[in-house]
Amino acid sequence: MTNNRPLQTPLHALHCELGAKMVPFAGFEMPLQYSSGIITEHRHTRAAAGLFDVSHMGQIRLTGTDAAAALETLLPADVIGLAPSRQRYSVFTNERGGIADDLMITNAGDHLLLVVNAATKFDDLALLEANIGHRCGIELLDDHALIALQGPLAAQVLELSVTDIAQLPFMHAAAVAIGDTTCWISRSGYTGEDGYEISLPATDAAAVAEQLLQNDAVAPVGLGARDSLRLEAGLCLYGHDIDTDTTPREAGIEFAISKMRRRGGVREGGFPGADVILNQDTVPSRRRVGIKPLGRAPVREGADLVDAEYRPVGKVTSGSYGPTVEHPIAMGYVYGASALQGTTLNAIVRDKYRAVAVSPLPFVPHRYYRGR
């Protein structure tokens, strides 16, 4: 009878202590915002450093010498060629060329570490077990937390706890000690800013988070600002901007498909939906684009888009207010020539037409650290 109670992350008590407004999200009770509010948290992340609890996400460990080759049968990334301590973004595909989930893959030396979406982690586990369970070890790291530290001051803050971590380039990872805790730290994130994601045992998570929060540059940031930050950065939210009916090409995330898995590559195809995805030669009929409302009214997920002659041309998949650009922002899918940058369309918001412009993504430039 009590199975519907939301789960708590290892940082739950800390969130409550910090005055978080807790909301149910993907089966967990998560901080939507703290007392300073979404806009302040958002701007603080772009100006200094924000600390995010993303422990609700799925962390999956694959072990065994065949793990990389096995994983390649489920997604279009070059996993075999992923060097130790390197990280790569990819997507699980389905037979129709759609996206079953998006994920990060890290070569952690003696295992692969996958970070998948919270709402899809059990589907992903089932997919892995059914298809490659006989080829490698699969373990959900539900005794691990995941903390993101994001923003222009993230590197100098983390450097105080981890020597040389400021030198780690974007999409690289390292096993390091913070105090007595062994963590896997990657230089990546979901804000468009420089920053890190820290995977560590649940029992040590609160102590590490508190240590980082002691630095004046660091403020706790909730899911509300996480969403507005990723939207400004033009990053997809699974289940909204990409889903089982969206192909990587339509979504503009072809970089999830490694060159050697493409047509003519050394290990061409061999993933679900490869025939659909690799044969999408022509420009797809619809594409994910940035959408900038020309007025002040936010245009939100689900709003229909029509062209200047009021013909349906698409739909908004994410929309909010961008605290850094100080303007409403959105993205969505638009068909045909209407998807050209600069095209003026209308979004239907509460039965009114609101003018919007098809805009380049991201709305705020990425500031990743790619090494010196």
Add this chain to the structure above:
Amino acid sequence: MSETRYTEDHEWARPEDGTTVIVGITDYAQEQLGELVFIELPEVGSELAQGDEAAVIESVKAAAEVKSPISGTVLETNDALKDAPDTVNREPTGDGWLFRINASDPAELDGLMNEAAYMSYLATLE
């Protein structure tokens, strides 16, 4: 009949001279919504029945509708909110008022909560 009245949807209605009533949202409502980024106000001259959608207020995360607590004709809207929607966060019952309405049936206010009743109602929500 001059005291401020409240709805279960967290609007307030304060009678002024004659049949004029000034309308806004409560501190509880602005707190629940968070920092406001956009406010859509009714057209001056529009006729509203009690409970009709009168305005839309939007925070970063969501849009919420404001219902008219009373029937009547919209006399004036607080256009300063277009450039400073966060005024509603700072002063929801003062400079953050939304619109003035000429009430067609001021007695409708008697059916709304007074401050003490609204406070008791808020206590049931936690």
